[in-house]
Amino acid sequence: MMRRLTERRAYLAAKQLAHHRERLPWMRERMEENERLLRERLEESGERRLVLPGGYAVARGEDGRVVVGQLPVPASHFEQLELYVIHAAEDAREGRRSR
Numbered sequence: 306m307m308r309r310l311t312e313r314r315a316y317l318a319a320k321q322l323a324h325h326r327e328r329l330p331w332m333r334e335r336m337e338e339n340e341r342l343l344r345e346r347l348e349e350s351g352e353r354r355l356v357l358p359g360g361y362a363v364a365r366g367e368d369g370r371v372v373v374g375q376l377p378v379p380a381s382h383f384e385q386l387e388l389y390v391i392h393a394a395e396d397a398r399e400g401r402r403s404r
Contacts, residue, residue: 343371 308314343363347355354364356376366372 340371343373347371 344365347353347363347365354362356362360376360378362374362376364372
């Protein structure tokens with residue numbers, strides 16, 4: 306359901322649109338530079354697809370452009386175990402039995 310367009314919402318939409326349009330040329334330049342760097346990295350590796358540190362995968366698309374995707378972050382069981390240890394220490398300090 307669409308909310309009614311108020312003067313405030315119209316003002317905010319105009320402000321945001323002007324902001325984005327002002328920065329669009331700079332963003333396009335950065336995107337082109339980043340794509341060029343990634344294309345060079347793919348060519349240097351000789352691979353069709355690379356997985357980069359930080360969980361990003363890059364590949365060359367059918368149209369020759371660079372495709373970038375973020376890989377899903379696996380659940381870390383270590384962090385969950387760490388939470389159990391923290392809870393056990395808190396329970397011991399407060400004289401309670403661990404959960």
